[in-house]
Amino acid sequence: MTKDSQGFLWEVFIQSKPGQPHRHCGSVHAHDKEMALQNARDVYTRRNEGTNIWVVRSEYIVSSSPEDIGPFFEPANDKIYRHPTFYSVPEGVTHM
Amino acid sequence: MENSEQERNFDAKLERNETIEPKDWMPDNYRKHLIRQISQHAHSEIVGMLPEGNWITRAPSLRRKMVLLAKVQDEGGHGLYLYSAAETLGITREELVSQLLTGKAKYSSIFNYPTLTWADIGAIGWLVDGAAIMNQVMLQRTSYGPYARAMVRICKEESFHQRQGYEIMMVLAKGSPEQKAMAQDAINRWWWPSLMMFGPTDEKSPNSANAIKWKIKRESNDQLRQKFVNQTVPQAEIIGLTVPDKDLVWNESKKGYDFGTPDWEEFYNVIAGNGPCNKDRLAARTKAHAEGAWVREAAQAFADKRKELEVI
Ligand SMILES: [Fe+2]
Numbered sequence: 001m002t003k004d005s006q007g008f009l010w011e012v013f014i015q016s017k018p019g020q021p022h023r024h025c026g027s028v029h030a031h032d033k034e035m036a037l038q039n040a041r042d043v044y045t046r047r048n049e050g051t052n053i054w055v056v057r058s059e060y061i062v063s064s065s066p067e068d069i070g071p072f073f074e075p076a077n078d079k080i081y082r083h084p085t086f087y088s089v090p091e092g093v094t095h096m
Numbered sequence: 097m098e099n100s101e102q103e104r105n106f107d108a109k110l111e112r113n114e115t116i117e118p119k120d121w122m123p124d125n126y127r128k129h130l131i132r133q134i135s136q137h138a139h140s141e142i143v144g145m146l147p148e149g150n151w152i153t154r155a156p157s158l159r160r161k162m163v164l165l166a167k168v169q170d171e172g173g174h175g176l177y178l179y180s181a182a183e184t185l186g187i188t189r190e191e192l193v194s195q196l197l198t199g200k201a202k203y204s205s206i207f208n209y210p211t212l213t214w215a216d217i218g219a220i221g222w223l224v225d226g227a228a229i230m231n232q233v234m235l236q237r238t239s240y241g242p243y244a245r246a247m248v249r250i251c252k253e254e255s256f257h258q259r260q261g262y263e264i265m266m267v268l269a270k271g272s273p274e275q276k277a278m279a280q281d282a283i284n285r286w287w288w289p290s291l292m293m294f295g296p297t298d299e300k301s302p303n304s305a306n307a308i309k310w311k312i313k314r315e316s317n318d319q320l321r322q323k324f325v326n327q328t329v330p331q332a333e334i335i336g337l338t339v340p341d342k343d344l345v346w347n348e349s350k351k352g353y354d355f356g357t358p359d360w361e362e363f364y365n366v367i368a369g370n371g372p373c374n375k376d377r378l379a380a381r382t383k384a385h386a387e388g389a390w391v392r393e394a395a396q397a398f399a400d401k402r403k404e405l406e407v408i
Pocket residue numbers: 141170171174250254
């Protein structure tokens with residue numbers, strides 16, 4: 001028996017309504033991009049769950065690593081002046 | 097024993113009911129347990145297509161045929177969601193498929209029973225999907241993120257499966273005496289195997305303790321079985337069918353039914369490969385896999401060819 005191949009692994013992202021961001025929903029196997037899109041449609045949108053699908057080969061996804069969660073996101077931690085609550089506004093000022 | 101920092105982080109996450117994600121550190125046994133459980137679950141969805149697929153061409157009306165086709169297609173989809181969740185743990189699709197075909201991996205033993213009459217399709221949707229839903233609703237809160245998310249998707253799709261099965265039973269039960277007898281015969285044959293779907297009793301369930309400790313499962317086999325009996329018996333009564341258990345009696349103090357013991361010897365025997373359809377099921381999967389090989393090869397050759405052309 002020749003070695004079985006189920007094709008490449010692709011991550012699937014679905015936009016549920018126009019204007020919404022695409023959300024990751026799982027993965028499919030396919031040998032090329034057209035097949036990946038068709039498989040994603042058949043597997044993840046049997047009940048009109050989507051208006052648009054992105055597929056991307058899983059090996060091209062780059063992810064930060066969970067162990068580095070502290071140091072990696074640290075630069076954002078001490079910059080409370082990025083939030084509106086950091087600033088005081090006199091009583092009676094509205095629309096701000 | 098001194099726990100590593102990684103282990104303490106893992107435990108703390110479980111404690112806070114946070115999900116464990118694919119790249120998080122996890123104990124080897126947690127990973128192994130999940131691969132076994134999720135792949136077994138995936139294989140069950142795929143093999144589960146066979147007993148029902150068997151009736152698609154013989155469904156009694158176009159409506160029933162459409163519905164059954166959609167249901168069986170959903171089960172195929174469930175298998176794929178679950179394979180995809182298992183793959184995030186570092187096992188490949190090829191390995192998963194080969195474990196099923198070589199008999200190394202198990203699937204739910206309920207699918208080793210034959211579907212003899214049309215009423216069996218009703219009994220499967222109502223009882224077998226009903227029991228599966230009971231388990232899957234719990235698993236929506238399982239600790240491994242990709243598994244939990246697959247379950248949320250599956251549960252949304254499952255409720256029509258159970259309803260269409262119950263509807264088949266209801267229509268038969270209201271029909272001619274022969275039709276009613278056919279429905280009763282189906283529940284007689286599927287009731288006990290459905291109760292066995294929750295697995296052995298808690299004392300006899302080797303993997304349960306870990307599964308509970310790791311929050312993979314949040315309710316025990318016996319608890320789920322009890323819930324299933326409580327919810328299903330009244331459903332049978334409403335359509336005038338009887339659950340084939342002479343020990344079944346309402347117990348007011350526990351607000352639930354007392355019920356008889358499934359034939360565990362039969363259960364272990366079917367798991368061991370001696371059920372009525374074990375051989376047929378594996379043979380059908382092996383045949384489908386072998387007959388699909390040229391399609392996979394051709395698809396790969398086509399993709400390679402196009403890649404070459406793109407480069408030029
Ligand atoms: Fe399913």
